[in-house]
Amino acid sequence: MLCTLTFLSAAAPAAKRPSMAEVLAASSPADWRPLDLDNTLYVEVPAGRVIIEMTPRFAPLHVANIKTLARARYFDALSIIRVQDNYVVQWGDPENRHPLPAGIGEVEPEFDAPAPAQMPFTRLPDGDVYAPEVGFSDGFPAARSATLHRAWLAHCYGMVGVGRDLNVRSGSGAELYVVIGHAPRHLDRNVALVGRVVKGMELLSGLPRGGAEMGFYTKTEAALPIKSIRVAADVPAAERSNLEVIRTDSAAFAALIESRRNRPEDFFQVAAGHIDLCNVPIAVREQRR
């Protein structure tokens, strides 16, 4: 836990420790896994493709809904309706102009999930302000409580959540948001998170902020169209983005974390000695063949 650690340790001699680039260069193919194509979304916007990997482990009903919506082409021709600075980008159909496909309606809240012993969870020992325990579950930043026997995804930069109104069952998956600011961890356990953006964040985070309350676009601002959202497994192989993500239970990932916790680069006079969950980069790269 946080209190047992020494703060502000001086940097050890730099030559001994590899940088993140060196860790990644030294990794083996077994340290990586391909994206789960059946749970990956291609969000096509005018400037290119945003790729979201979802994990059905924490919010299976919501992930299933989103896939149903994508397969019904529900999202196509919807728009990005909200860009709130240091908070979220959001798309949806707030005026309900597009009817929901059959079977999509209220859904049980999945704001956290049971945490059985066999759930993948690589603990980050650096402590956390919000949760008793944090770490990584198969490529996603997560938190856990032994007392509650529950686990949940954490609202880090790039995480994707399901918008809802006051009704906790109202998050059908038809309205999604992406975190574009400092991790709004107060949302943890209050909203269903479904995954994270693994490529193309800059196509969302660099959008003009909306001028209305909560960053919604006004009628005179150009809402960015969503051209389409597709499940990657449904896209012809030739049109797929072939990415792989570092296995967060690998020794390479542990070394990556250490390379960021105590940066060996000459620039650093003082090593942080600790790292915040949301500051750990979960590396993604083009698939090697």
Next chain:
Amino acid sequence: MLCTLTFLSAAAPAAKRPSMAEVLAASSPADWRPLDLDNTLYVEVPAGRVIIEMTPRFAPLHVANIKTLARARYFDALSIIRVQDNYVVQWGDPENRHPLPAGIGEVEPEFDAPAPAQMPFTRLPDGDVYAPEVGFSDGFPAARSATLHRAWLAHCYGMVGVGRDLNVRSGSGAELYVVIGHAPRHLDRNVALVGRVVKGMELLSGLPRGGAEMGFYTKTEAALPIKSIRVAADVPAAERSNLEVIRTDSAAFAALIESRRNRPEDFFQVAAGHIDLCNVPIAVREQRR
């Protein structure tokens, strides 16, 4: 400290606790102070004015340099040269086309500062991953170590720092950056922070990300011009932005923190019970007369 607190406390009845909007509405004029005009910068970009308040308490030599540079009109016609997603926006003159004014050169590193007992410091009791103690010093997020007898500003969203190269004395103030992503707290104590953006963040954070290494703009990308940077005190009164900032040692600010630590709004099913230093909004508003 973090370990002594109870995690995941359930929300208390909502009616008892005010929201941030209610806290601000109930605040008194004494809870606010005007910006320090002699240490405030107006950064004029094509889309409008970005306002930075500096604090000379932590990096007096760097703040003095930046004011000298602004008064020499050194920054005028420089460009934003770097926008790195989830990290920083930066402006400067990397190819040294603009000579530095007389007297501006190497400067002693001011990455932290002495922390005498009389330094304003309102402690945030919620714990922190990076520092033994965090809080607010006269409107700025800061950290402190009783062991080291040092204090420093924290790299939260919107904080403004002085770019440097490997030489710790090379940060003259001629190149500045603004944090536009999840707080890169590993930079704390490695760079001189001088202040924070109090208005206009969206004019920087919404810029297109640069396509070169580390988010630098390539030759074909349009670097955004800085029209001018002026010290607010030097600008005619009629052209000033009259803002005030909440006093971070006030009861109103303590109530604001609590309203964000345990959000009373009906949306929230679970109150966080804790808040991260960089998630506390340091409220700024138009000056009331």
